[in-house]
Each structure stands twice: as structure tokens, then as C-alpha cells.
Amino acid sequence: MISTAHVLVLSLALFTLGVVGMAVRRNFITVLMCVELILNAANLNFIAFSRQLGDLTGQVFAVFVITIAAAEAAIGLGIIVALVRLKQTVNLDQVNVMEG
Amino acid sequence: MRADLIALLPELMLATLAMAVLLAGLASGKARHGLLGAGAVLALAATGVTLWLAAGATDPGAHFFSGMFVLDHFAIFFKALFLLTAALVVLLSHDYLKRNDYRPGEYLALVMFATVGMMTMASGVNLAVIYVGLELMALSTYILAGYFRREVKSHEAAAKYFVLGAMSSGILLYGLSLIYGATGTLDLATLARVLASAKPGPSALVGVALLACGFLFKVAAVPFHVWTPDVYEGAPTPITAFMSVGPKAAAFAMFLRVFIGGLAPLAASWIWLVGVAAALTMIWGNVAALTQDNVKRMLAYSSIAHAGYALVGLVAGGPAGVNSVLFYMLVYTVTNIGAFGFVILLESRGYAGETVADYAGLARRHPAAAFGMLLFMLSLGGIPPTAGFMGKLYLFAAAVNAGYVWLVVVAVLMSAVSLYYYLRIVLQMYLREGDGAEPATLVAAPWTERVIWACGVAVLVIGLLPAPFLAAARAMAGAVGLL
Amino acid sequence: MNAYIPVLLFIVIAIAFPLITFVFAWILRAGRYDPIKLEPYECGNPITSEAHDYRFSVRYYLIAVLFVVFDVETVFLFPWAVMFRKLALFGFVEMLVFIGILVVGYVYAWRRGALQWV
Numbered sequence: 209m210i211s212t213a214h215v216l217v218l219s220l221a222l223f224t225l226g227v228v229g230m231a232v233r234r235n236f237i238t239v240l241m242c243v244e245l246i247l248n249a250a251n252l253n254f255i256a257f258s259r260q261l262g263d264l265t266g267q268v269f270a271v272f273v274i275t276i277a278a279a280e281a282a283i284g285l286g287i288i289v290a291l292v293r294l295k296q297t298v299n300l301d302q303v304n305v306m307e308g
Numbered sequence: 309m310r311a312d313l314i315a316l317l318p319e320l321m322l323a324t325l326a327m328a329v330l331l332a333g334l335a336s337g338k339a340r341h342g343l344l345g346a347g348a349v350l351a352l353a354a355t356g357v358t359l360w361l362a363a364g365a366t367d368p369g370a371h372f373f374s375g376m377f378v379l380d381h382f383a384i385f386f387k388a389l390f391l392l393t394a395a396l397v398v399l400l401s402h403d404y405l406k407r408n409d410y411r412p413g414e415y416l417a418l419v420m421f422a423t424v425g426m427m428t429m430a431s432g433v434n435l436a437v438i439y440v441g442l443e444l445m446a447l448s449t450y451i452l453a454g455y456f457r458r459e460v461k462s463h464e465a466a467a468k469y470f471v472l473g474a475m476s477s478g479i480l481l482y483g484l485s486l487i488y489g490a491t492g493t494l495d496l497a498t499l500a501r502v503l504a505s506a507k508p509g510p511s512a513l514v515g516v517a518l519l520a521c522g523f524l525f526k527v528a529a530v531p532f533h534v535w536t537p538d539v540y541e542g543a544p545t546p547i548t549a550f551m552s553v554g555p556k557a558a559a560f561a562m563f564l565r566v567f568i569g570g571l572a573p574l575a576a577s578w579i580w581l582v583g584v585a586a587a588l589t590m591i592w593g594n595v596a597a598l599t600q601d602n603v604k605r606m607l608a609y610s611s612i613a614h615a616g617y618a619l620v621g622l623v624a625g626g627p628a629g630v631n632s633v634l635f636y637m638l639v640y641t642v643t644n645i646g647a648f649g650f651v652i653l654l655e656s657r658g659y660a661g662e663t664v665a666d667y668a669g670l671a672r673r674h675p676a677a678a679f680g681m682l683l684f685m686l687s688l689g690g691i692p693p694t695a696g697f698m699g700k701l702y703l704f705a706a707a708v709n710a711g712y713v714w715l716v717v718v719a720v721l722m723s724a725v726s727l728y729y730y731l732r733i734v735l736q737m738y739l740r741e742g743d744g745a746e747p748a749t750l751v752a753a754p755w756t757e758r759v760i761w762a763c764g765v766a767v768l769v770i771g772l773l774p775a776p777f778l779a780a781a782r783a784m785a786g787a788v789g790l791l
Numbered sequence: 792m793n794a795y796i797p798v799l800l801f802i803v804i805a806i807a808f809p810l811i812t813f814v815f816a817w818i819l820r821a822g823r824y825d826p827i828k829l830e831p832y833e834c835g836n837p838i839t840s841e842a843h844d845y846r847f848s849v850r851y852y853l854i855a856v857l858f859v860v861f862d863v864e865t866v867f868l869f870p871w872a873v874m875f876r877k878l879a880l881f882g883f884v885e886m887l888v889f890i891g892i893l894v895v896g897y898v899y900a901w902r903r904g905a906l907q908w909v
Contacts, residue, residue, distance in 0.1 A: 219485075223482050226478065227475065227479070230475050246482065253482070253485035254485050257488055260489075263492055263493075265436070265488070265494055269436045269488075273481065274866055275864070275866060275867070276443045276447075278859050279443070280447065281859060282857075283447055283451060284470055285853075286451070287466050287467055288852065289850075289852050290454060290466075294457070295460065295463070300468075309881075327892070327895045331895065331898065334898075
């Protein structure tokens, strides 16, 4: 039997992987995958809690988050395509013309 | 059902008109800047009228869509502010887009979509609704930041904004999921009841902390501000103006609604966190702005600092605190849009007009423009008789009355520091001569000029006669149940 | 127990159908092989290069993006379809509005040339 605690541990691991990955990886596509990890970690939580509480809100919200994640991925990929057309790179460090 | 749709009518209308603008832009291509711009402004104005009618037809205390959506005075104030911001930005963009030869259709539609998102954020009393509104706003602004496809800087801004924005949304969402798990609800009123009746467990507190991180990110508070300077510098200038006021005000609306409203029972555990963030934001924003030679970057740090001031009002809390934040958002919006309007006017050769040196001798060549910029700089610095002074006065008064004297001391000290970099531009304009090689001149941009005029007049009027505006803000936040 | 008989029948048919098809194909097909027949594009398109030697064009992403966006919208269609009777006319109208918005997006992508291989 999988309890809510098991799911929580998994989601926490995914969330941490996502946040750390976003902070240390410089490849834009990897960063995009990390965004998905974070959002889906939250989704797992919503669904696990929804089951535990016997309340549908969490599952419905998860559906919305899936859509938002898709839109986010689409925009991220759009930015990458535009970037590649201009600079021929997907590396974030090579798109640094400003100070920061 | 009918009442629900009436309450949502402004958003429905703006979304529909935004799609119409998108398709019209497709049909007409690049040529019809004037037509599409006029269409967008009319659409925003029509939405404003609809908002007024919808507000009259609904009960401000009522909840719609099974308690997910409200149209209270707080929401109406913010929605009117967002519509005003969007209309000003559309007008600011008109000449700029034309000059740089970019398609207006998608641009205008995205500004309108972002506005729909912001309006939803102001009205949502359910964390799910607020989150969806937030994402609609954020996704539209990511694209807008990268809209100038031929500029590397614009791409860089979009990429950085996207990465950090997506991370903050993710962290915020994870916080929401933990709060949902701990309390079993996403509804703010129920949340407040549950949190007040039982001692919250550690997971709820972690959730609140993550939520606070996400929100501080969205208002660009220290230590979550690193994206701001690069994004503001790289984005097309009208979009920088938009990002610095619209999404920021929307983030504050959400911040107030969620923290002062739903999470009020936990105030003891988040108020110090926000207070410290406010102090750090004011200190770092102002100190970092001192060394900037690029005016857009300087204004970016200045906007970080201003978020810090507004956070002081949030920490103060209560009706007075909320009032002062609403009033400050109005003041900050007109001032900042005016200031960015000047940066647009001065952009004569590509990205020029952005360095402080470009302002040298401006007073001699363009006395009226220099006077306008002086006005906006004084307002940002908080010098009477401008609106900025009144805004700060009420914020700080609210904080002192709530007992946060130390925060106000920091705020006043930092306002004094900020005068250095605001007056540096004034100094350049009035006392320095340009090096003469290729002096920056104002480009012909009638609509940008008109927006600046309007903002300048507003800054003076609010500064000299703040009473009606304050009364409006007070009436708006008067019944601060927020839930 | 009788309630499970249709399920059992379904399983039997599901297994039998491909098996029968395979057997028929095996009986009917000619069974001649030559190098051209074994190429990746059986229809006879000459291949221009080995797949693993070159990276894919970034344009694939554009198509993928459009696919992802429109694909995920079915997430909302599914619960509506399950609850179709209960949601009645209101749900139907709501879904029409939703699909209408998608059509606006589709028309935009199409007219803007996003579906074209440039």
C-alpha cells in the first residue's frame, strides 16, 4: 500500500532535483526539463493529498497545472528556437551580453 | 449563474477582444499600427466601462463561481489600475513599434492577455484561480520580453525571465500543494478558518514559506531580485515600463489578498520574513542603483527599491496598510510609466539614450522634456509636491502606526540615498553640457509624448490634491475583508 | 459471473483479430526481399543521409510545440466527455467556447505559417 508519505518523499525528491537542476545547469533544454520536474512534483502532491483527503479539488487543479505546464514548455521551446536562429546555441552562458 | 457571468464579464470581454485584435493583426500585417493600436485602446476602455457596469450590477460582498471569484472594491481598484496601465503602455508602444518595424497584432494581444491574467489575480479568492491568473500574466510577459526578435538583448531578457519566472512559479505551486495538503482547501476564506482553529503543522509552515518565496520573486524583492536588471534592460522599453508596474501591482494584489487575507492567522510566522525582505530590498535596490550608468538598469534597481517600500505597507497590514499600498501602486504606476516614456523618447540610435551621459545638456535643447523628467525623478525620490511624496508619506505613516518604526527608519534613510541617483540625471540634464559628438535628441513620437504629459499632470495633481485619490483608495480597501 | 462474459469475449476477440490478420498476411504476401525493399522508406524515397550522423533541425521543435499545446487540451475534453450527460447543455456550450478559443489559436498558427516547413 502506497501511503501519502511515500508520495511526498518522491515529490520532494523531484522538487529538489528540479530546483537544483535549474540552478546549476546551463543548457536551456535541461532547464526546461527541470521546470517540468518541479511542476509535476507539485502535481503529485496535489493528487496524493486529494486521495488522502477524499477531496477532488486537488485532482482538478492538477489538470489545470498540466495545461499550464504545457503552455510553459511551449513558450520555453519558442524562446529556444528564436535563440538558436539568432545565436546558434542553447547554452545560457553564451547568451550573456549584459552585465548580470 | 447569470450573476457569475456578470461578475466575470470584464475579463471575458477583454479576452474576446484580445483574440479579435490577434486575428485582425494577422489579417492586416505590419501596415496597420494605428488601427490596431486604436482598437486595443478602445477595447481596454470598453472593458473599463464594462467593469464599472458589472461593479454596479453585483454585490461587492458576494462570491461567484462557488466562492472562487469576487468583485469587491479591492478587486475593482486593481482592475481599473491594470486597465489604465495597459492603455498607457499600448499608447507608449505605438510609435516605438512602428519605428522598430515589429508587428503590432501579437504584441497588443499579449498585453491584453496579460491584463486579463492580472485582473483574474485581483479577483481570485481561491489559490487555484489566483495561480491560473498569475500564469496567464507571466506567460504573456515572457513572450513580450523577447518580442524584439532581431535584438540579442531582448532574447537574453526573455530567456532569463523565463527561467527564473518558471522556477518561481514552480516553487509557489509546490508551496500551494503543501498548504492544500495541510488544510485540505484552496479557498482563502476556508483556509483562514482552518488555520485559525487548529495549530498548523510543519508542512503548512513550509508551504507558507515557499509561497512567500514565490511571491517575493514576483514582486522582485531581495534576495529574489537577480533577474530584474537584466530583464528590464533587455526587454523592449515599453514592455519594461509595463513589467515594472502592471505585473508588479498584480503581484501585490495577490500578495495582499493571500497573506493579509487567507494567511492572516499565521501572521506571526510570516511577518518577520516579509519585514526582513522589505528592509533588504530597500537597502540593496537603492545601493545597487547608485552605481548604474544605464538608465534602464538604474530604473530597474529603483523599481526593486519601490517594491521594498510597498512591502512596508504590507507588513503594516490592517486597512491603513492596505490602503497605503493601493495608493502607492497608483502613484508608482503613473510615475514609472512617465519615466520610461522618456527613455523611449531618447532612444535615437538603437539602444542609445540609455546611458546617463545621454541626458547631458537636455535642459538646454529640450526644456519642456527635461522639466518632465525632473518631475518624475522627484516623484520617484519622494520629494514634495509630487505624488511620490504623498505615496511614501501614507505608507510610512501606516507602518509607524502599526509599530514598525525600525522599518520606516530604514525606508527614510534609503529614500535619502535614492535621491543621489535620481538627482544625478537631473544634474546631467541641467548642469552638464553634452560632449557634442552626437548629442541624443528626442525622436518624434507624438503618442509617447501625450502619455508622458498625462502622467506628468497626474503626478502633480496627485501630489497637490491627494485627498480624492486617497479617499478612493480608502473606500476601495475600506471593507478589507479581502475574502 | 455472467457480467464478465462480455469482457472475456472482448479479450478473446482482441487477441484473435491481430493473430488472424497476421496469418492471412503471411499466406497472401509474396515474400520477395531485395536491398531496396529493406531501406527505411519502403515507398522508394531515396534517403539523403544516415539519421544518427546529423542533429535534427530546430524546426522540429516548432511542430512539437504546436503538438504539445493542442494535445494537452484534450485533458479538458476527457472529463467533459465522461460527464457529458450530467453537464447537459451548459457543459456543451462551455466546451464549444473552449474549442472556439483553440480554433482561434489554430487559425493563428496556420495563417502565420507555423505549420509550413520553411
